[in-house]
Amino acid sequence: MSVKCRNCNFELIEVVDFGKMPISNAFLDRSDFSNEYFYNMTATVCKNCYLFQLLEQPDPKMLFHENYAFFAGTSNSMQKHFSELSDELFNKYQLKKDDLVVEIGCNDGGVISYLKDKNHFAHLGVDPSKNVYEKSKEKGINMMNKFFDINTSNEIVKEKSKAKIFISLNTLAHISNINSVFEGIESLLNDDGVFISEDPYLFDVLEKVSYDQIYDEHVFIFSVTSMNNLCNKYGLNLYDLKYLNTHGGSMRYYVSKNKSLPKTNNFNYFFNKEKNIHSEGMRCYDNFNLNCIKSKTNLTNFLNEQSNKKVIASYGATSKSTTIFNYCNINTNQIKYITDTTPTKINKFSPGTHIPIYDYDYFTNNKPDICFLGAWNHSNEIFIKEKNNFSLNGKWMTHTPDAMFINDF
Numbered sequence: 467m468s469v470k471c472r473n474c475n476f477e478l479i480e481v482v483d484f485g486k487m488p489i490s491n492a493f494l495d496r497s498d499f500s501n502e503y504f505y506n507m508t509a510t511v512c513k514n515c516y517l518f519q520l521l522e523q524p525d526p527k528m529l530f531h532e533n534y535a536f537f538a539g540t541s542n543s544m545q546k547h548f549s550e551l552s553d554e555l556f557n558k559y560q561l562k563k564d565d566l567v568v569e570i571g572c573n574d575g576g577v578i579s580y581l582k583d584k585n586h587f588a589h590l591g592v593d594p595s596k597n598v599y600e601k602s603k604e605k606g607i608n609m610m611n612k613f614f615d616i617n618t619s620n621e622i623v624k625e626k627s628k629a630k631i632f633i634s635l636n637t638l639a640h641i642s643n644i645n646s647v648f649e650g651i652e653s654l655l656n657d658d659g660v661f662i663s664e665d666p667y668l669f670d671v672l673e674k675v676s677y678d679q680i681y682d683e684h685v686f687i688f689s690v691t692s693m694n695n696l697c698n699k700y701g702l703n704l705y706d707l708k709y710l711n712t713h714g715g716s717m718r719y720y721v722s723k724n725k726s727l728p729k730t731n732n733f734n735y736f737f738n739k740e741k742n743i744h745s746e747g748m749r750c751y752d753n754f755n756l757n758c759i760k761s762k763t764n765l766t767n768f769l770n771e772q773s774n775k776k777v778i779a780s781y782g783a784t785s786k787s788t789t790i791f792n793y794c795n796i797n798t799n800q801i802k803y804i805t806d807t808t809p810t811k812i813n814k815f816s817p818g819t820h821i822p823i824y825d826y827d828y829f830t831n832n833k834p835d836i837c838f839l840g841a842w843n844h845s846n847e848i849f850i851k852e853k854n855n856f857s858l859n860g861k862w863m864t865h866t867p868d869a870m871f872i873n874d875f
């Protein structure tokens with residue numbers, strides 16, 4: 467393979483070839499169909515540092531721009547999650563009024579919107595997508611409309627100060643020039659500074675066969691091993707971890723500049739667990755490939771059979787669904803429409819497979835027999851909402867690890 471590991475420049479091993487994929491969040495008008503962009507999506511892993519990564523990534527400017535379709539504010543449970551982390555920052559790190567907190571990829575608010583609400587004025591959000599940047603600015607958050615790298619980091623130090631806390635929630639995995647980002651984090655942090663990062667956890671993706679976490683925006687899916695390798699390379703100390711249920715299984719990484727902070731039991735537990743898995747060579751990655759193929763056959767058969775007799779709709783026009791629908795060749799023959807509450811997605815069509823996306827009113831007026839959970843990672847929130855608002859009289863289904871009905875209310 468001509469592309470080398472983005473961390474250590476070693477050779478990459480192919481894990482799964484998902485075939486042609488469109489831009490995961492590029493929801494289309496009918497007039498865009500003939501000009502749609504596709505790339506080949508191949509998941510790989512580095513045999514040396516175990517960084518799981520896409521072989522090819524479309525130009526980031528095609529993904530993050532003035533019409534970025536995803537707004538984090540659409541999920542109440544994620545808002546609660548952001549608010550809780552903001553409390554933790556005050557309680558655990560005793561933020562002083564001048565302690566700068568920087569958050570990258572803060573989208574339409576993120577954690578720093580809660581810091582701002584608590585009058586912590588030394589905050590800064592950085593996001594390359596103009597529309598979500600504008601949303602944050604409207605809320606009175608201090609913002610920079612940039613991609614984060616060593617140059618942005620230098621600019622922040624020059625214009626503001628070094629940072630006490632650097633946050634990246636579901637963002638680090640999106641940035642292919644990872645070396646420049648780590649350089650930027652290292653040079654931005656104070657000597658007692660902490661970097662807190664969350665992303666989908668690789669071993670959840672492998673075990674749950676949640677291959678839909680893999681799409682253009684997720685250039686990397688981190689494990690403790692690969693994150694630890696990156697931190698070591700930049701003189702940073704990954705000393706603690708917190709396993710999270712968000713987004714179907716995520717890991718929060720606590721990284722200090724202070725190298726003498728001891729590793730916690732949590733760190734040792736996950737680090738050793740992964741070491742044991744890797745002692746069997748590439749077996750977990752080979753199994754993942756086979757499981758993806760099995761899952762594809764299983765979902766396709768299930769949907770083909772059910773769609774003969776029933777109307778199926780999908781709940782949540784997610785980036786994840788772009789991977790599923792394109793990998794499994796699912797279109798309006800199986801899924802009649804998708805419902806979503808995000809204004810930028812409504813009345814558009816899904817990338818690649820061109821399934822129409824309608825608003826919530828349409829959903830309530832055109833109840834499907836079966837509802838596919840495109841936003842399965844928000845199933846708790848969705849079930850609570852739908853239990854009170856909407857009786858499906860039918861069934862909810864998911865694809866992971868196998869296609870199945872999951873009516874549990």
Ligand code: DWN
Nearest residue numbers: 536540541636683782783784785786806807808841844
């Ligand atoms: O990393 C990323 C994650 C955090 O968010 C990004 N690369 C992009 C995005 O991924 P996604 O599109 O797969 O994210 P979600 O959070 O699974 O998207 C949920 C979608 O479902 C949104 O479009 C909003 C919609 N939704 C809805 O219509 N009704 C969500 C909920 C909870 C609802 O009740």
